[in-house]
Amino acid sequence: MNNSIDDLATALAKLPGIGPRQAKRFVYFLLSRPGGERKQLADLVLALDKEVRQCGECMRFYNDRSGSICGYCGDSKRSDAELMLVEKDQDLAAIERAGTYKGRYFVLGGVLTLSGTGVIREKELVRAVEKRIKNGLKEIVLALSATSEGEHTVDRVRELLAPYRDQIKTSQLGRGLATGSELEYSDAETLRAALQNRKET
Amino acid sequence: MNNSIDDLATALAKLPGIGPRQAKRFVYFLLSRPGGERKQLADLVLALDKEVRQCGECMRFYNDRSGSICGYCGDSKRSDAELMLVEKDQDLAAIERAGTYKGRYFVLGGVLTLSGTGVIREKELVRAVEKRIKNGLKEIVLALSATSEGEHTVDRVRELLAPYRDQIKTSQLGRGLATGSELEYSDAETLRAALQNRKET
Amino acid sequence: MNNSIDDLATALAKLPGIGPRQAKRFVYFLLSRPGGERKQLADLVLALDKEVRQCGECMRFYNDRSGSICGYCGDSKRSDAELMLVEKDQDLAAIERAGTYKGRYFVLGGVLTLSGTGVIREKELVRAVEKRIKNGLKEIVLALSATSEGEHTVDRVRELLAPYRDQIKTSQLGRGLATGSELEYSDAETLRAALQNRKET
Amino acid sequence: MNNSIDDLATALAKLPGIGPRQAKRFVYFLLSRPGGERKQLADLVLALDKEVRQCGECMRFYNDRSGSICGYCGDSKRSDAELMLVEKDQDLAAIERAGTYKGRYFVLGGVLTLSGTGVIREKELVRAVEKRIKNGLKEIVLALSATSEGEHTVDRVRELLAPYRDQIKTSQLGRGLATGSELEYSDAETLRAALQNRKET
Numbered sequence: 001m002n003n004s005i006d007d008l009a010t011a012l013a014k015l016p017g018i019g020p021r022q023a024k025r026f027v028y029f030l031l032s033r034p035g036g037e038r039k040q041l042a043d044l045v046l047a048l049d050k051e052v053r054q055c056g057e058c059m060r061f062y063n064d065r066s067g068s069i070c071g072y073c074g075d076s077k078r079s080d081a082e083l084m085l086v087e088k089d090q091d092l093a094a095i096e097r098a099g100t101y102k103g104r105y106f107v108l109g110g111v112l113t114l115s116g117t118g119v120i121r122e123k124e125l126v127r128a129v130e131k132r133i134k135n136g137l138k139e140i141v142l143a144l145s146a147t148s149e150g151e152h153t154v155d156r157v158r159e160l161l162a163p164y165r166d167q168i169k170t171s172q173l174g175r176g177l178a179t180g181s182e183l184e185y186s187d188a189e190t191l192r193a194a195l196q197n198r199k200e201t
Numbered sequence: 202m203n204n205s206i207d208d209l210a211t212a213l214a215k216l217p218g219i220g221p222r223q224a225k226r227f228v229y230f231l232l233s234r235p236g237g238e239r240k241q242l243a244d245l246v247l248a249l250d251k252e253v254r255q256c257g258e259c260m261r262f263y264n265d266r267s268g269s270i271c272g273y274c275g276d277s278k279r280s281d282a283e284l285m286l287v288e289k290d291q292d293l294a295a296i297e298r299a300g301t302y303k304g305r306y307f308v309l310g311g312v313l314t315l316s317g318t319g320v321i322r323e324k325e326l327v328r329a330v331e332k333r334i335k336n337g338l339k340e341i342v343l344a345l346s347a348t349s350e351g352e353h354t355v356d357r358v359r360e361l362l363a364p365y366r367d368q369i370k371t372s373q374l375g376r377g378l379a380t381g382s383e384l385e386y387s388d389a390e391t392l393r394a395a396l397q398n399r400k401e402t
Numbered sequence: 403m404n405n406s407i408d409d410l411a412t413a414l415a416k417l418p419g420i421g422p423r424q425a426k427r428f429v430y431f432l433l434s435r436p437g438g439e440r441k442q443l444a445d446l447v448l449a450l451d452k453e454v455r456q457c458g459e460c461m462r463f464y465n466d467r468s469g470s471i472c473g474y475c476g477d478s479k480r481s482d483a484e485l486m487l488v489e490k491d492q493d494l495a496a497i498e499r500a501g502t503y504k505g506r507y508f509v510l511g512g513v514l515t516l517s518g519t520g521v522i523r524e525k526e527l528v529r530a531v532e533k534r535i536k537n538g539l540k541e542i543v544l545a546l547s548a549t550s551e552g553e554h555t556v557d558r559v560r561e562l563l564a565p566y567r568d569q570i571k572t573s574q575l576g577r578g579l580a581t582g583s584e585l586e587y588s589d590a591e592t593l594r595a596a597l598q599n600r601k602e603t
Numbered sequence: 604m605n606n607s608i609d610d611l612a613t614a615l616a617k618l619p620g621i622g623p624r625q626a627k628r629f630v631y632f633l634l635s636r637p638g639g640e641r642k643q644l645a646d647l648v649l650a651l652d653k654e655v656r657q658c659g660e661c662m663r664f665y666n667d668r669s670g671s672i673c674g675y676c677g678d679s680k681r682s683d684a685e686l687m688l689v690e691k692d693q694d695l696a697a698i699e700r701a702g703t704y705k706g707r708y709f710v711l712g713g714v715l716t717l718s719g720t721g722v723i724r725e726k727e728l729v730r731a732v733e734k735r736i737k738n739g740l741k742e743i744v745l746a747l748s749a750t751s752e753g754e755h756t757v758d759r760v761r762e763l764l765a766p767y768r769d770q771i772k773t774s775q776l777g778r779g780l781a782t783g784s785e786l787e788y789s790d791a792e793t794l795r796a797a798l799q800n801r802k803e804t
Contacts, residue, residue, distance in 0.1 A: 042246040144786070196703075300594070347584075374593075384546070447644055
């Protein structure tokens with residue numbers, strides 16, 4: 001006989017950052033709730049397939065099955081001159097919250113690690129760039145995290161973009177003091193960038 | 202139009218210890234998986250209603266709909282003389298992993314806090330104790346955590362059990378050095394118990 | 403030219419748990435204080451040699467140069483029947499804070515690790531035990547931490563005490579739930595001890 | 604009778620980040636070392652007064668009693684056109700490790716908090732700026748941490764520098780992604796700065 005408590009715990013333990021013990025906690029929490037909540041959770045999981053689609057242009061997930069491209073890709077008020085490459089949907093959301101970027105996006109879907117693991121959407125990226133070049137693309141903003149994986153991914157993306165170097169410029173997010181950075185604990189690279197990017201006040 | 206990405210994130214953020222950001226992470230993780238995995242997760246959540254029932258005796262959740270009491274309550278090899286009260290199903294599982302207790306259980310379903318929040322299964326407890334007294338119950342083991350909530354819950358349980366004081370004895374799990382305890386950082390109460398419970402070697 | 407800022411930082415970085423960065427912080431903190439405070443700190447460090455001595459019986463450090471044994475060893479109201487072995491002075495202080503132990507002490511001065519490092523006062527221990535046996539010693543309480551180093555040290559101490567096994571009994575601090583222990587996160591050994599040491603209430 | 608173990612612990616507990624328990628640990632550690640090490644530590648503390656002086660120009664502590672100004676202030680190869688204001692000596696050291704700044708320094712000696720605590724060297728700053736303006740100062744770099752205290756301190760420093768606004772420009776360290784920053788967890792201000800400071804690659 002299979003054990004649905006253990007089976008659900010095993011499934012939940014696949015969620016990012018969740019170990020077997022917390023997964024078990026989740027199961028008992030769900031058991032302690034009214035049946036309607038479990039039904040609703042199951043329905044919401046299934047609704048992802050019905051109501052969410054992946055944008056054919058930027059590859060992000062969006063919540064509308066009416067068209068084949070997402071709101072950002074279909075918005076005629078956003079600039080076609082800039083394309084920002086981000087690792088994942090949540091990074092795109094963080095940039096949108098910052099509120100100043102008004103160009104297009106492409107979601108790489110992952111990062112490459114130094115040990116050779118990780119996958120990014122290479123074919124889709126090249127296809128998107130080639131299509132956008134015809135539509136006035138001038139700059140690609142590499143908006144990867146300031147981590148070794150981010151830098152390694154930038155290296156690969158620059159290889160992929162090498163053939164288009166004459167037509168478009170590429171840029172990377174600026175380095176400097178992040179909110180909360182203390183000088184004493186900042187590394188030399190951050191401090192050098194912070195000094196170079198210093199702003200007149 | 203409702204937004205199933207946000208709605209699922211909201212539902213997942215109710216899981217114990219999960220904030221809005223991690224909940225969003227879970228949603229994008231689920232979106233990144235094959236559709237079959239989402240279907241399986243939804244099915245496993247729904248299976249809780251079909252395959253798990255709450256034991257009418259000890260109140261724990263168990264994975265078998267064939268009878269109205271769980272394996273521990275129905276096991277004739279376990280002793281009816283002892284009843285252990287635990288806060289939650291996971292605590293019962295921890296005691297079972299320890300492997301030496303062979304009596305019965307009752308799951309209180311919560312703890313009472315000093316600020317007056319928290320609920321335990323009072324009526325079910327009294328009913329279970331009265332029934333078990335007729336079947337040879339001799340000792341109730343209060344197996345609550347060594348926390349202020351645990352102690353507060355013990356106080357309330359002892360009030361509930363006061364009428365049966367003449368018929369059954371009550372005991373509490375022993376205090377002492379837990380695995381990993383360092384003397385220097387141990388509080389006076391723990392050290393006094395450790396000294397009193399010292400074992401000849 | 404030597405650099406007294408760096409030299410002092412190097413010396414302070416030897417203190418337990420202090421890295422080079424925090425040591426540097428200490429130096430600049432000291433520099434920021436009035437000169438009198440630095441003088442006082444230096445004097446207090448030197449006073450250790452003048453005012454603190456190591457007890458010839460229990461090996462603890464104590465703050466009185468008037469006699470060759472410490473207050474606990476010289477206190478005629480404490481029992482000679484019990485001798486508690488602890489790792490270090492702070493552990494002895496923790497036991498004293500607990501307030502119930504009224505026997506004698508011996509400070510081992512360290513623990514032995516599984517990898518073979520660590521030193522304890524073996525010769526001094528044997529000498530102290532032999533002397534105390536003549537004075538009515540009945541029980542040696544091994545009050546080591548509930549860690550692998552603690553257990554390994556207990557093994558060695560028991561070897562050293564083997565010749566006296568017929569004359570004195572040895573005991574170990576009791577195991578169980580320490581203050582703050584939660585059942586769900588307690589290991590099997592702790593739970594078995596807690597169950598075995600359960601107290602009638 | 605005073606207790607030199609406790610007195611030294613009290614003195615050590617004033618060190619930044621050290622509580623009474625760790626201070627006690629330090630004392631027993633010192634007691635466990637050869638007497639020569641205690642003597643050396645006391646000597647090194649006293650040597651601060653003999654061998655370290657505070658630079659009359661930048662207010663930093665330096666390890667040379669031969670002159671009244673430090674090596675950075677006396678180095679004719681460093682530029683008089685730039686003056687960097689830092690909170691503390693360790694921040695200055697971090698900038699030096701970064702290796703690209705070749706101007707002068709001034710150590711404020713603290714930060715101002717929103718709750719009104721904290722002190723900076725206001726008079727010394729004004730005096731240093733007035734003197735340096737005569738020697739060709741063109742830019743003051745406010746190199747404070749990207750924290751609320753840092754920003755609050757910047758506000759006060761700008762008030763102090765207001766009279767010189769026509770003669771010198773002031774700048775602040777650039778904001779952006781610090782090493783290790785992940786996009787998903789970066790705040791809007793950091794991302795806006797990172798986007799604005801983006802670098803062509």
